[in-house]
Amino acid sequence: MNLMFSDHAEWRCAQRNLSYADVEFVCRYGKQRRNAGVIFCQMWDKYMPRYVPANNRLSRLAGTTVVLCRCGQFVITVYRNGEAFHEDIKKSKYCRHQVTSCPYCRQVQAA
Numbered sequence: 001m002n003l004m005f006s007d008h009a010e011w012r013c014a015q016r017n018l019s020y021a022d023v024e025f026v027c028r029y030g031k032q033r034r035n036a037g038v039i040f041c042q043m044w045d046k047y048m049p050r051y052v053p054a055n056n057r058l059s060r061l062a063g064t065t066v067v068l069c070r071c072g073q074f075v076i077t078v079y080r081n082g083e084a085f086h087e088d089i090k091k092s093k094y095c096r097h098q099v100t101s102c103p104y105c106r107q108v109q110a111a
């Protein structure tokens, strides 16, 4: 996997103290669902690999959703379950961190 992050996703990760490896982990083990032209990767407790002990820092990733471009290589945003994707995208319009277009497939995301 070779993920690229939008400015918005980078900002969200910094806010949430998530590393590249954390995001990659969610993409790899979370449940993937295609919807509205993007891929949602949702991490739940039940998808945690057995090797991750409950006190491991990775276990705190349960409840995290990564939104990827349809090509699966561009991270549009990252949020915690309970937060709404559309709210997050809306917020991105009001901050200087724009949701940018994917450099891989050139698909322009909600900007």
Ligand SMILES: [Zn+2]
Residues within 6 Å of the ligand: 069, 070, 071, 072, 073, 074, 102, 103, 104, 105, 106, 107
């Ligand atoms: Zn793409």
